[in-house]
Amino acid sequence: MLKKNIYTITVSLIILYLSLATPKSIISTGIFDIPHFDKLAHFGLYFLLMATMILEHRRSLTDTRKLLMMSLIPLFFGVAIEFIQSFFTRDRTGEILDAIADAAGIAAAVLLWIFFRPYYLLKEKFK
Secondary structure (H helix, E strand, C coil): CCCCCHHHHHHHHHHHHHHHCCHHHCCCCHHHHCCCHHHHHHHHHHHHHHHHHHHHCCCCCCCHHHHHHHHHHHHHHHHHHHHHHHHHCCCCCCCHHHHHHHHHHHHHHHHHHHHHHHHHHHHHHCC
């Protein structure tokens, strides 16, 4: 199971580290001074997490229901991290807008897969 999900686990650990690390430990450059850049980062990281999960399990995603059920995993992960930030860290605060950005990134990856899945199946059919 670990071998099958190694990329998902790696992305999850990176997200966990970035979410719980003190802001001082993350490199401070001018790009982080953009207003609401953290929301874009949340969107991108959870898009990456969901896309990684989809690609690792693309052969077993036979219908949209399985895909939607699988999308609950990163959603609960993101909400749990926001909860942990709110109650168990001093330097970080959990925000509902961060969870919404997480959900938007997950939804974007799901919609992209739903759009491109027929092309993937067509390609696999002719192999």
